[in-house]
Amino acid sequence: xxxxxxxxxxxxxxxxxxxxxxxxxxxxxxxxxxxxxxxxxxxxxxxxxxxxxxxxxxxxxxxxxxxxxxxxxxxxxxxxxxxxxxxxxxxxxxxxxxxxxxxxxxxxxxxxxxxxxxxxxxxxxxxxxxxxxxxxxxxxxxxxxxxxxxxxxxxxxxxxxxxxxxxxxxxxxxxxxxxxxxxxxxxxxxxxxxxxxxxxxxxxxxxxxxxxxxxxxxxxxxxxxxxxxxxxxxxxxxxxxxxxxxxxxxxxxxxxxxxxxxxxxxxxxxxxxxxxxxxxxxxxxxxxxxxxxxxxxxxxxxxxxxxxxxxxxxxxxxxxxxxxxxxxxxxxxxxxxxxxxxxxxxxxxxxxxxxxxxxxxxxxxxxxxxxxxxxxxxxxxxxxxxxxxxxxxxxxxxxxxxxxxxxxxxxxxxxxxxxxxxxxxxxxxxxxxxxxxxxxxxxxxxxxxxxxxxxxxxxxxxxxxxxxxxxxxxxxxxxxxxxxxxxxxxxxxxxxxxxxxxxxxxxxxxxx
Amino acid sequence: xxxxxxxxxxxxxxxxxxxxxxxxxxxxxxxxxxxxxxxxxxxxxxxxxxxxxxxxxxxxxxxxxxxxxxxxxxxxxxxxxxxxxxxxxxxxxxxxxxxxxxxxxxxxxxxxxxxxxxxxxxxxxxxxxxxxxxxxxxxxxxxxxxxxxxxxxxxxxxxxxxxxxxxxxxxxxxxxxxxxxxxxxxxxxxxxxxxxxxxxxxxxxxxxxxxxxxxxxxxxxxxxxxxxxxxxxxxxxxxxxxxxxxxxxxxxxxxxxxxxxxxxxxxxxxxxxxxxxxxxxxxxxxxxxxxxxxxxxxxxxxxxxxxxxxxxxxxxxxx
Numbered sequence: 001x002x003x004x005x006x007x008x009x010x011x012x013x014x015x016x017x018x019x020x021x022x023x024x025x026x027x028x029x030x031x032x033x034x035x036x037x038x039x040x041x042x043x044x045x046x047x048x049x050x051x052x053x054x055x056x057x058x059x060x061x062x063x064x065x066x067x068x069x070x071x072x073x074x075x076x077x078x079x080x081x082x083x084x085x086x087x088x089x090x091x092x093x094x095x096x097x098x099x100x101x102x103x104x105x106x107x108x109x110x111x112x113x114x115x116x117x118x119x120x121x122x123x124x125x126x127x128x129x130x131x132x133x134x135x136x137x138x139x140x141x142x143x144x145x146x147x148x149x150x151x152x153x154x155x156x157x158x159x160x161x162x163x164x165x166x167x168x169x170x171x172x173x174x175x176x177x178x179x180x181x182x183x184x185x186x187x188x189x190x191x192x193x194x195x196x197x198x199x200x201x202x203x204x205x206x207x208x209x210x211x212x213x214x215x216x217x218x219x220x221x222x223x224x225x226x227x228x229x230x231x232x233x234x235x236x237x238x239x240x241x242x243x244x245x246x247x248x249x250x251x252x253x254x255x256x257x258x259x260x261x262x263x264x265x266x267x268x269x270x271x272x273x274x275x276x277x278x279x280x281x282x283x284x285x286x287x288x289x290x291x292x293x294x295x296x297x298x299x300x301x302x303x304x305x306x307x308x309x310x311x312x313x314x315x316x317x318x319x320x321x322x323x324x325x326x327x328x329x330x331x332x333x334x335x336x337x338x339x340x341x342x343x344x345x346x347x348x349x350x351x352x353x354x355x356x357x358x359x360x361x362x363x364x365x366x367x368x369x370x371x372x373x374x375x376x377x378x379x380x381x382x383x384x385x386x387x388x389x390x391x392x393x394x395x396x397x398x399x400x401x402x403x404x405x406x407x408x409x410x411x412x413x414x415x416x417x418x419x420x421x422x423x424x425x426x427x428x429x430x431x432x433x434x435x436x437x438x439x440x441x442x443x444x445x446x447x448x449x450x451x452x453x454x455x456x457x458x459x460x461x462x463x464x465x466x467x468x469x470x471x472x473x474x475x476x477x478x479x480x481x482x483x484x485x486x487x488x489x490x491x492x493x494x495x496x497x498x499x500x501x502x503x504x505x506x507x508x509x510x511x512x
Numbered sequence: 513x514x515x516x517x518x519x520x521x522x523x524x525x526x527x528x529x530x531x532x533x534x535x536x537x538x539x540x541x542x543x544x545x546x547x548x549x550x551x552x553x554x555x556x557x558x559x560x561x562x563x564x565x566x567x568x569x570x571x572x573x574x575x576x577x578x579x580x581x582x583x584x585x586x587x588x589x590x591x592x593x594x595x596x597x598x599x600x601x602x603x604x605x606x607x608x609x610x611x612x613x614x615x616x617x618x619x620x621x622x623x624x625x626x627x628x629x630x631x632x633x634x635x636x637x638x639x640x641x642x643x644x645x646x647x648x649x650x651x652x653x654x655x656x657x658x659x660x661x662x663x664x665x666x667x668x669x670x671x672x673x674x675x676x677x678x679x680x681x682x683x684x685x686x687x688x689x690x691x692x693x694x695x696x697x698x699x700x701x702x703x704x705x706x707x708x709x710x711x712x713x714x715x716x717x718x719x720x721x722x723x724x725x726x727x728x729x730x731x732x733x734x735x736x737x738x739x740x741x742x743x744x745x746x747x748x749x750x751x752x753x754x755x756x757x758x759x760x761x762x763x764x765x766x767x768x769x770x771x772x773x774x775x776x777x778x779x780x781x782x783x784x785x786x787x788x789x790x791x792x793x794x795x796x797x798x799x800x801x802x803x804x805x806x807x808x809x810x811x812x813x814x815x816x817x818x819x820x821x822x823x824x825x826x827x828x829x830x831x
């Protein structure tokens with residue numbers, strides 16, 4: 001009887017089990033239908049197609065495959081040609097002339113001319129556009145187009161960093177006709193290596209190679225990008241060969257990639273930095289010694305090791321490798337709790353104080369862990385931190401209003417220190433109310449760095465800027481992390497860069 | 513019939529109430545479509561730039577003006593335009609709904625196919641080892657969060673067996689039924705697991721109640737077989753609480769299974785609402801919530817009507 005029942009039960013269970021296995025096996029075979037199509041995945045999708053308005057990381061990564069700026073930065077952060085073949089600053093630094101690549105064409109077949117460049121920058125500068133990058137181009141007084149292949153920018157003051165700002169896809173060149181028609185953002189027509197054939201927001205993008213691209217033939221016929229919101233699922237899809245290439249954010253997931261023999265992890269230090277932002281307009285962070293005490297009490301390496309599994313590098317304010325100072329030379333980068341207690345005592349806070357630190361859930365994925373490590377470290381000098389994790393938009397709202405005691409942040413980096421920090425540490429900075437710290441020395445160093453054209457002198461100016469910023473400690477810079485991409489081992493030619501760009505996908509090939 | 517008309521007449525009132533609550537609640541949450549699009553870079557905007565963008569997103573007027581406009585559109589069958597998708601909200605919802613409906617149906621089929629027999633089996637073996645086994649399994653099923661189960665399934669299949677349903681692009685049932693089922697079966701099992709556990713527990717306790725009723729004893733004494741007593745006499749009466757539970761669960765699933773859709777990358781209604789909230793796509797949030805509320809009311813109505821079919825003694829609408 002028991003045997004009979006068991007047999008019945010087993011046969012009853014086996015049938016659906018076999019059916020499920022067959023069903024999954026049939027439809028889940030890891031086949032690439034078209035070997036020349038790169039199957040890619042990421043967890044967050046682009047939020048729009050207007051290159052002048054989009055600032056989200058994933059939007060930029062998509063748009064830089066479709067649109068091109070005048071110049072771009074390479075893996076070593078050197079400025080290299082994009083739409084422009086060459087460029088030249090005038091001797092007084094107030095005129096910047098570009099010669100355009102005669103082969104540059106938009107995906108609608110029209111040549112890219114100086115009129116398109118002029119129209120694009122006028123659109124960025126027009127307040128009605130709502131372009132976030134406008135702040136980087138305010139020194140443009142006028143734009144001349146002496147011939148279809150030449151553009152001259154007349155600047156109101158010497159502005160060396162403007163060239164780096166022009167390398168961003170937020171300064172992409174779009175067709176003048178599309179601007180006039182008001183269709184930028186609804187139709188994606190750029191001059192980049194790929195055309196956008198289909199975009200299903202938060203689900204999928206289909207790109208095909210732009211045969212007219214001035215940069216030559218692309219390595220694949222197209223790219224299909226799937227939005228898989230859970231990065232564990234991305235890894236699973238890579239293990240089953242459904243995905244060739246993926247962008248990862250979470251170091252916990254990224255460190256699992258090398259454990260699979262068929263997968264390769266690409267990682268490169270990025271310019272973005274993890275930071276504990278203090279609010280120097282709120283007591284007791286108004287006191288220099290309190291801020292310095294916090295800086296001395298934090299073990300940055302411990303934060304990095306615990307929150308991010310050691311995936312990164314302790315950093316000072318400057319994250320650009322050619323300009324960054326060795327962090328050990330900066331103020332209190334070696335933890336010194338005794339000194340911190342001494343500074344707290346001198347500031348009149350020997351018994352410590354209470355404060356709230358805000359963080360965005362999942363942005364970065366390590367935010368909560370960073371807050372917890374810092375909470376335990378600061379407890380040693382009597383600072384009681386209350387951690388408040390928020391949904392990203394709620395956090396951004398509070399952050400923009402400067403409505404916090406302290407904030408855990410992952411702030412974007414730029415290839416030029418002026419473009420990266422003028423928003424916070426100059427008197428006219430747009431994000432002065434977020435930084436809440438005005439300092440004549442910082443402001444003057446930024447202005448000097450902006451006008452200086454000699455690289456060696458610029459480096460010296462920004463070294464002093466970095467040293468001073470670490471010493472006055474309005475923020476506590478923690479570490480830079482890595483940008484992660486994972487790929488199948490038969491994918492060749494991808495070059496990871498500190499800006500996180502995926503532009504080199506244009507030359508990626510799939511080995512059979 | 514009068515009962516039905518009376519119930520249907522309440523629908524618009526409930527929907528207007530829901531719409532006001534959602535309209536105000538989503539606007540009370542800090543952040544807006546501008547910060548959702550630009551993030552911290554929104555701080556670089558000048559006031560004029562911000563105004564231009566607010567006008568673009570239709571958030572430049574006071575909330576009651578916005579609500580009036582939206583309500584007027586609704587009366588003309590227009591739920592507004594989604595700022596994320598750039599197309600009418602209703603079109604976006606209609607594209608996503610079939611997946612959610614299919615997933616909800618599959619989960620319910622799995623839950624009922626497993627839960628009802630398991631509950632009946634446990635009730636007919638009351639206080640025996642097999643009953644205990646079913647109860648423990650049901651307890652585990654109810655207390656396992658579905659994200660844990662989903663990740664466990666994905667990990668086991670991909671790392672252990674190297675297979676996984678195609679992720680990324682979802683195939684509708686009418687285009688490729690096999691691929692569609694392969695994509696939905698694991699999410700349906702994930703959702704159906706906890707659902708089945710609840711059905712098992714409710715079926716078991718309802719069956720135990722019914723089995724002790726006089727009419728069951730009478731049927732037995734008249735010589736009806738044990739199987740006949742259980743399946744023909746007891747079960748139909750024990751099903752009423754199961755129908756109630758299934759109705760509520762089904763209505764809930766029609767609102768989208770956010771976590772499961774997120775993990776299995778299914779473009780269903782749950783993920784649509786979540787993304788709309790995160791991107792502060794107000795028109796889409798309002799449209800989706802209204803649609804979900806409408807579905808819930810329909811399911812509730814159908815559940816009430818099902819009572820009559822199961823038990824003729826119930827007369828709807830009578831005081």
